[in-house]
Amino acid sequence: MKIATWNINGIKARHDNVIAWLKEANPDIACLQEIKSVDEAFPRSEIEALGYNLETHGQKGFNGVALLSKLPFDEVNRGLPVLDGDADDQARFIEGVFTVGDKPLRVVSLYLPNGNPVDTEKFPYKLSWMARLEAWARDRLALEEPLILAGDYNVIPEPEDCHDPKEWEGDALFRPESRAAFRSLLNLGFTEALRNTTDAPETYTFWDYQAGAWQKNNGIRIDHLLLSPEAANRLSGVSVDKHTRAWEKPSDHVPVWVEYAA
DNA sequence: ATGCCGGGTGGAACCCGA
Numbered sequence: 001m002k003i004a005t006w007n008i009n010g011i012k013a014r015h016d017n018v019i020a021w022l023k024e025a026n027p028d029i030a031c032l033q034e035i036k037s038v039d040e041a042f043p044r045s046e047i048e049a050l051g052y053n054l055e056t057h058g059q060k061g062f063n064g065v066a067l068l069s070k071l072p073f074d075e076v077n078r079g080l081p082v083l084d085g086d087a088d089d090q091a092r093f094i095e096g097v098f099t100v101g102d103k104p105l106r107v108v109s110l111y112l113p114n115g116n117p118v119d120t121e122k123f124p125y126k127l128s129w130m131a132r133l134e135a136w137a138r139d140r141l142a143l144e145e146p147l148i149l150a151g152d153y154n155v156i157p158e159p160e161d162c163h164d165p166k167e168w169e170g171d172a173l174f175r176p177e178s179r180a181a182f183r184s185l186l187n188l189g190f191t192e193a194l195r196n197t198t199d200a201p202e203t204y205t206f207w208d209y210q211a212g213a214w215q216k217n218n219g220i221r222i223d224h225l226l227l228s229p230e231a232a233n234r235l236s237g238v239s240v241d242k243h244t245r246a247w248e249k250p251s252d253h254v255p256v257w258v259e260y261a262a
Numbered sequence: 263a264t265g266c267c268g269g270g271t272g273g274a275a276c277c278c279g280a
Binding site: 009010012013014034036060061062114115116117154168171172173206208209210211212213220222249252 | 263264265266267268269270271277278279280
């Protein structure tokens with residue numbers, strides 16, 4: 001089965017591209033980010049007509065995540081838990097639980113905060129969100145179940161994950177603190193799907209709309225799928241649907257997906 | 263190039279993104 005993640009940059013603007021991609025890629029589970037829609041306004045009918053169950057965690061104007069699945073949802077959890085006394089009103093996390101074979105499969109669609117500019121409260125918000133994610137993931141890994149954390153991490157893990165590392169020096173996506181937090185998450189025992197299956201250079205998932213970034217292949221790799229050991233054992237392939245970046249009215253991100261042995 | 267494009271809100275100009 002195929003499990004994909006894609007930051008679509010607005011469901012209203014990207015609806016037709018999403019439908020075209022679902023028909024072409026036919027993922028069993030799709031994790032979407034930046035739906036930029038409240039739940040009540042999300043256009044469901046054409047997606048459901050393709051055979052998908054759909055769960056959203058949206059908000060007005062910004063952020064928002066969704067899970068599409070041909071399998072029925074056994075459970076849905078919206079929002080990354082906050083630590084004591086904290087609060088978070090940004091819709092960036094949704095978890096679905098499915099049954100694959102006779103075992104549970106947990107899949108998360110997450111949209112990690114950007115964190116720029118780094119001299120504002122946005123950067124500590126990013127780092128605290130990452131700390132919350134790590135705490136949540138530690139608990140889930142203790143279940144020793146197949147778990148896939150998929151989404152837009154807004155982290156460039158290594159210099160080879162961007163076209164021009166100098167351009168990203170000091171940026172929240174490439175700050176040592178962000179990269180360290182991502183490594184710390186991985187070190188809980190996750191397998192990052194793409195880098196564990198290919199060393200192909202210039203493998204990116206985002207190209208800015210500006211300054212001809214796409215034409216120059218000035219991209220970055222920030223959309224990742226992290227697999228628990230039980231999920232990684234079933235990993236049989238990874239791919240990036242780069243061609244969607246050349247479509248009319250493209251998202252600035254492209255889909256990434258894993259082949260998962262059911 | 264701390265906004266060059268693009269989406270969303272709201273109905274012009276501004277916020278946000280990476």
